[in-house]
Amino acid sequence: MTELTPKSLFVVTVAMAADGSRADLLQMAAILNRRGADVVEAELSRPAHGRRVFSATFSSSRIQAETVLRSIEGLVDVVDAALFSALDARTPSEARVAHQPHGSGRR
Structure with a gap:
């Protein structure tokens, strides 16, 4: 499948209530995964x-x-959240490789 929408790097920062839940990281990872975001860090x-x-x-x-x-x-424990465009320090060729669709056959 060809990507029609260009991808960019973004940073999301979230402040949440510290209720002792160990599921916070998993919950955030699940949202990023479900929305098709390729996590860099x-x-x-x-x-x-x-x-x-x-x-x-x-x-x-x-x-x-x-x-x-x-x-x-929309999460209950979230107090504040913000989205920012990130600086992309990768070279153009590194960015192209990172945006290849999975299973494209390129290695």
């Missing part, structure tokens, strides 16, 4: 002052990224 902070912060850098179309944000904002 992700981090979940240790609880501090009653909050935890999750941050992820991912590659997707703008529409997918906005859908990720709306999905995260």
Whole structure:
């Protein structure tokens, strides 16, 4: 399948209530996966002052990224969430390889 919508790098940052749940990271990963985001890196902070912060850098179309944000904002423990365009430090050829559809046969 050919990608018709160009992909860019985005960062989503989420502040959530630190209720001691071990499922926070899995819940965030599930949302990113369901929305088709290719995660470059992700981090979940240790609880501090009653909050935890999750941050992820991912590659997707703008529409997918906005859908990720709306999905995260709908979670009960989320206090605040923001989406940013990320700087892409990869070379053009690295970015092209990263955006190849899975199973394209290229190696």
